[in-house]
Amino acid sequence: MAGIVGYGAFIPRNRIKTEVIAHQWGKDPAVIRRGLLLEEKSVPGLDEDTITISVEAGRAALERAGIDPRLVGALYIGSESHPYAVKPSGTVVAEALGIGPEVHVADFEFACKAGTEAMFVALSVVESGRAPYAMGIGADTSQGAPNDALEFSASAGGAAYLFGAKHLLAEVVETYSYTSDTPDFWRREGEFYPRHGGRFTGEPAYFRHVTAATRAILERTGLSARDFRYAVFHMPNGKFPLSVGRELGFTKAQLETGWVVSTMGNTYSGSSPTGLAAILDVAASGDLILITSFGSGAGSDAFVLKATELLPERRGRAPTVRSMLDGRRRYLTYGEYAKYREKILLNE
Amino acid sequence: MREVAIVAAGMTPFGELWQRSLRDLFVDAALETLRHARADHLDAIYVGNMSGGQFVGQEHLGPLMADHLGMAGVPATRVESACASGGAALRAAFLEVASGMSDLVLASGVEKMNDGADVTGVLASAADQESEVYHGVTFPGLYALIARAHMAAHGTTEADLAAVSVKNHRHGARNPKAQFRHEVTTEQVMASSLVADPLRLLHCSPVSDGAAAVLLCPLTRAKEFTDRPVRIRASGMATSSMALADRRDPAFLDAVSVAGGRAYAMAGLAPTDIDVAEVHDCFAIAELCVLEALCFTERGRSGEATRAGETALGGRIPVNTSGGLKSKGHPVGATGIAQVIEIFEQLRGEAGERQVRDAAVGLTQNMGGSGASAVVHILERV
Amino acid sequence: MPSPRYWREIPARYRLEAGRCGGCGKVVFPTRPVCPGCRGEGLEPVTLSRRGRVVTSTVIHVAPTEFQMEAPYPMAVVETPEGARLMVQIADCEADAVQPGMEVTLEFRRLRKEGKSGILCYGHKGVPIG
Numbered sequence: 074m075a076g077i078v079g080y081g082a083f084i085p086r087n088r089i090k091t092e093v094i095a096h097q098w099g100k101d102p103a104v105i106r107r108g109l110l111l112e113e114k115s116v117p118g119l120d121e122d123t124i125t126i127s128v129e130a131g132r133a134a135l136e137r138a139g140i141d142p143r144l145v146g147a148l149y150i151g152s153e154s155h156p157y158a159v160k161p162s163g164t165v166v167a168e169a170l171g172i173g174p175e176v177h178v179a180d181f182e183f184a185c186k187a188g189t190e191a192m193f194v195a196l197s198v199v200e201s202g203r204a205p206y207a208m209g210i211g212a213d214t215s216q217g218a219p220n221d222a223l224e225f226s227a228s229a230g231g232a233a234y235l236f237g238a239k240h241l242l243a244e245v246v247e248t249y250s251y252t253s254d255t256p257d258f259w260r261r262e263g264e265f266y267p268r269h270g271g272r273f274t275g276e277p278a279y280f281r282h283v284t285a286a287t288r289a290i291l292e293r294t295g296l297s298a299r300d301f302r303y304a305v306f307h308m309p310n311g312k313f314p315l316s317v318g319r320e321l322g323f324t325k326a327q328l329e330t331g332w333v334v335s336t337m338g339n340t341y342s343g344s345s346p347t348g349l350a351a352i353l354d355v356a357a358s359g360d361l362i363l364i365t366s367f368g369s370g371a372g373s374d375a376f377v378l379k380a381t382e383l384l385p386e387r388r389g390r391a392p393t394v395r396s397m398l399d400g401r402r403r404y405l406t407y408g409e410y411a412k413y414r415e416k417i418l419l420n421e
Numbered sequence: 422m423r424e425v426a427i428v429a430a431g432m433t434p435f436g437e438l439w440q441r442s443l444r445d446l447f448v449d450a451a452l453e454t455l456r457h458a459r460a461d462h463l464d465a466i467y468v469g470n471m472s473g474g475q476f477v478g479q480e481h482l483g484p485l486m487a488d489h490l491g492m493a494g495v496p497a498t499r500v501e502s503a504c505a506s507g508g509a510a511l512r513a514a515f516l517e518v519a520s521g522m523s524d525l526v527l528a529s530g531v532e533k534m535n536d537g538a539d540v541t542g543v544l545a546s547a548a549d550q551e552s553e554v555y556h557g558v559t560f561p562g563l564y565a566l567i568a569r570a571h572m573a574a575h576g577t578t579e580a581d582l583a584a585v586s587v588k589n590h591r592h593g594a595r596n597p598k599a600q601f602r603h604e605v606t607t608e609q610v611m612a613s614s615l616v617a618d619p620l621r622l623l624h625c626s627p628v629s630d631g632a633a634a635v636l637l638c639p640l641t642r643a644k645e646f647t648d649r650p651v652r653i654r655a656s657g658m659a660t661s662s663m664a665l666a667d668r669r670d671p672a673f674l675d676a677v678s679v680a681g682g683r684a685y686a687m688a689g690l691a692p693t694d695i696d697v698a699e700v701h702d703c704f705a706i707a708e709l710c711v712l713e714a715l716c717f718t719e720r721g722r723s724g725e726a727t728r729a730g731e732t733a734l735g736g737r738i739p740v741n742t743s744g745g746l747k748s749k750g751h752p753v754g755a756t757g758i759a760q761v762i763e764i765f766e767q768l769r770g771e772a773g774e775r776q777v778r779d780a781a782v783g784l785t786q787n788m789g790g791s792g793a794s795a796v797v798h799i800l801e802r803v
Numbered sequence: 804m805p806s807p808r809y810w811r812e813i814p815a816r817y818r819l820e821a822g823r824c825g826g827c828g829k830v831v832f833p834t835r836p837v838c839p840g841c842r843g844e845g846l847e848p849v850t851l852s853r854r855g856r857v858v859t860s861t862v863i864h865v866a867p868t869e870f871q872m873e874a875p876y877p878m879a880v881v882e883t884p885e886g887a888r889l890m891v892q893i894a895d896c897e898a899d900a901v902q903p904g905m906e907v908t909l910e911f912r913r914l915r916k917e918g919k920s921g922i923l924c925y926g927h928k929g930v931p932i933g
Contacts, residue, residue: 086895119873120894120912120928128911132853156913156923165925169817169911401933403895412872542867551812552833553890556914556926557863557870558878565861566880573859573903615875618862618898666880666888667839671859 075199076244077378078140078206079235079387081133082350083126084337084397087116089410091225097407098220105225110311114228114338116405116413117214121229123152124162126212126343128169130233133391134208135170137242138235142171145235146204148178149194151187151211151342152231153260153267155180166210177204184258185307186368187211188342192234193374196245199236206237213341218266219416226310228338232346242384243353243362246377249290251282258369269369278371279309283317286373287365294377298322302360305331305348307367309339330355331364336398342368349378351394358382422519424640426650426803429458430762432633435750436600441630443477443533444489450632450755451490451529458636458646464523466490466497469510469530470754473499475543477536486529496523503547504703506530507633507757508787508796512656515798518637529634530759532752540628544753547790549664561625561704563665563791565617568706570672572619574721577709581724582624583610585705586747588733593744595774600629600750624705629750633758635765643803649769654782655799657684663793674707676795677714677788684797690782692716695738695799697767697777698784699760702745711786712740715797734775742767742775757787761798768802804917804924816926819853819909821887822846832887851889853909855881855929858888860901869915877901881909881929894928906932 090113092102106112117126127150135142148170150162163178177198181187188211195209212231217224236245257278260267270278283306291297298304304323306314311334318328331348340347345366352362358380365375411417431453433446441449447468455461468486473479483497502509507530514528534540544560545553553563571577587607593599605623613622636646643650659679662668668675685691692715700715702708709723717738718726726732732740743749743763746756764783766772772780781802788795814820815833822834826843834846860879863870870876877893879901893901894912907929914926 118894118912120892120914122913122923124923124925125911125913132911165817168813169925171818401895539868541865545867551815554867555812555816555924556878556890557866557873557876557892558890559863559865559867561865562861562863562878565863566859566878569861569903570859615862615864617864618875620861662839664890666858666890671880 074244075196075236075238076241077234078237078240078242079134079138080233080242080350080353081130081137081391082230082232082347082394082397083129083133084230085115085117085121086402087118087405087413088113088402089116089405093407094225109225110335111225111338112335114226115230116410117229119413122156122214123150123154123212123231124156124165126229126231127162127166127210127233130212130231131166131170131208131210134233134235136390137387138237140206145172145206145208146176147195147198147207148172148176149181149191149209151181151183151191151209152213153182153184153187153341154214183372184369185309185341185344186366186372186374188232188346189364189366189374192346193248193250195234196236196248199238206235208233208235211342211346213343215341216266216414223269226339228340230337230340230347231343232350234346240383241381242387243378243380246379247290247294249286249293249375250372251286251289252372255371257371274369278369279313279367280317282371282373283307283365283367284321286375287321287363290375290377296361296377300361301327301363303330303352303356304328304363305345305352306365307345308332308334308348311335333394333398347394353380353384354388354393354395356380356384358384423521425515425518425637425653426640426643427635427653427761427765427800428638428643428646428650429454429636430634430765431457432598432759432762433631434598435629435631435752437535438630439535443473443479443531444485446533446630446632447486447529447531448489450531450634451527454527454634454636460525460636460646463492463495463525463527465517465526466495467510467514467526467528468497468499469506469757470499471501471503471506471532472543472546475546476538477533502794503789504701504753505757505787505789505794505796506754507759508785508798509757511635511757511761511798512658512796514637515653515656518639524638524642526637527634528637528758529632530755530757531632532754533630534628534752535630552664552666559617561620562617564704564706565620566665567671567710567791568619571706571710574672577724579611579619580607581709581728582619582705583607584727585702585708586610586623588727589702589741589745589747592734592742592775593748596744596749599744599748600627601748620704620706626703626746626751629752631750631752631755633755633762635758635761650803651765651768651800652803653798654801655684655688657681657687657797658795659683660794661792663790665791672710674710674714674788674792674795676792677711677786680795680797681715681786684799688799690799694782695784696780696782697742697764698738698740698786699743699763700740700786701788702741702747703751708740708745715786734777739777742772742777757796760785760787761800764800768800804922806922809922809924819851819927821849821851821885823849830885830887832889849885851883851885851887855883855907855909857901857903857905857907858882859903860893862898879929881907892928894930896931908932
């Protein structure tokens, strides 16, 4: 049996409040906050990107695992904002973490589920016996188009998961992936901002795949919603994960620990992985945890995990998600936000 | 080693000289020098220049300048030590004459900074590329770090820094070749914009074009060229760690102290024997640190001494009567030579309104980067 | 930034690999063939802790072209527990809050972009603790 031997997250310290963005575009902040259940989101600095976030999350995961990085035989980074179009993020992250050169590295893309994808493949490498340890990271610094609904949610952050076969912090009980070709959200090569199908991103995309993957994994494991202590779903905004959770039979108590979106925003490939990290920060030995991601295009990866008694012992070695959400942070004006997100035209 | 004299000098005004190119500037200064000496040939030329390559895309300045002076064929080479290039060029010329190798050697310096280069970026190449510039520090930033360290260790204040600028502008107002010929007040200095905290615009030497040259010959032949030669009594040079982080004490300029010590020893003189000095005030804090490194004041007391007027004209040890780099200007490679010219004129009694009475022995101190190289010369009236 | 130059510096920039002199014990960062303290050769590899203490600092207002968008930013000389000193920017901090003695962690950051089409250059910045 393989599982998580280390985990870590990183959230940049800059923030922008929903009302600041709303005022910029003449929208009513109260309406936005109610409709999206978003208070504020994280903003990457000019010196932060998917690679830097992955390195810090990866460092935390290695701290918690306490292993020699040279034993990591595979490293996968899932993102839709890899800093290079051609040249892997994974090689920079591997060198920074002290992993390699005997390592398989690949970058993944699948909109918001590239993180759980990286985790799935890393888990598989360990389960197959090809490497004793493998790491999957989901991180993003995605762009939201100005004066678009996604500008309120697109944020920056990531989480890293180290998989191994012994000294598990959480066992992976089962996985399930559900995929179809559904063009709900996309970005063409060379375009700066993504585009989306408005309300089409809801029912036929997010809800269909999250629901299908979750129902299938419950059936496969013979478990029902009330067997779980915690559940976390991809969080494109505050509303969707609570909606789908309710529909699938989960209570607010089960959902609230992983529901980090209202003060973090949607960190895309980092979204449900960071929610999962927030859960692992507090879960007790024996707790069952469900995570179902969603990536536009579209697909969902579901995992059922079980916390072990090693988890409470090890998690103190690196910062918690709550400490990053509630700790030292800086609020930006819209102008500063536009500058950091490079939305301002400059001469080359 | 033979005794070496300086027998003539020439320099362009310093400033934004749009009409003059790098080679024009050199020729202007060199011709003025040769005319004053009534010399018709040279045995060698040294050109101090920090970065013709980065500023105007021109390397290989030795033959270029010799050629444009109409002296193609003469041995000529560029000498580089960042902002100490001029002083280093003088030292090289001095050694060539002192060794007996050549008799008439031109020691010059020139820089063309205003032709559109990224000046901040070029000046930063005097710092450590890998451990300093890569991280975003600038040249003023390095001196700002030195200033903060000096303020923390010795209680130096921003008013002390301002006093240096005010004094040097007062001197420079009397220098017809200076870039800025107006005085500034303490209030103006303290209100100028921040460049790198605590250094403000008026604590920083400007970006300048200019050239300067001096003619050296054996002392025994000096009277052929002038009836008032000045003898180079000593030359001292030293280097220190390139990166500021590697210095023992960021608030103390090791290289200046060692170079000064070597010069004093070679001359058989003490700091109190110096009547007038030109020091490298690339930033106001630099002058304060140099005063201490050369033992003109005690460690930590340079700010106080400056505010008390000890280093002004009429004070105990007049420093930077030319206006210093701040007011006179700082075309990087030319500065070291321009400092020598000021002392040359002081020792000949030709400094006009800037004259220090009875100046018999003078000192020049030129340094590169954040103090990684330093050159000190001691000159005396013959 | 030419690629070979950037690539050679990776062990120092990414992993803070330094050298400890077997002769005088001095920790040199980045490592070098010759110890600046005693001219000894063959320094032993040592990796610096990702934390340190500010020795002196400034705030850069007039920045080089590549850093103009980030100005004003603090820069500091930071000393690690191993006794190595390095120069880094301080990030996620009010510019005037940097003081000598302040404890920082060294966090991985993107230091520069070579324009629109050049390589991305990574390294560390100091971030105040707490």
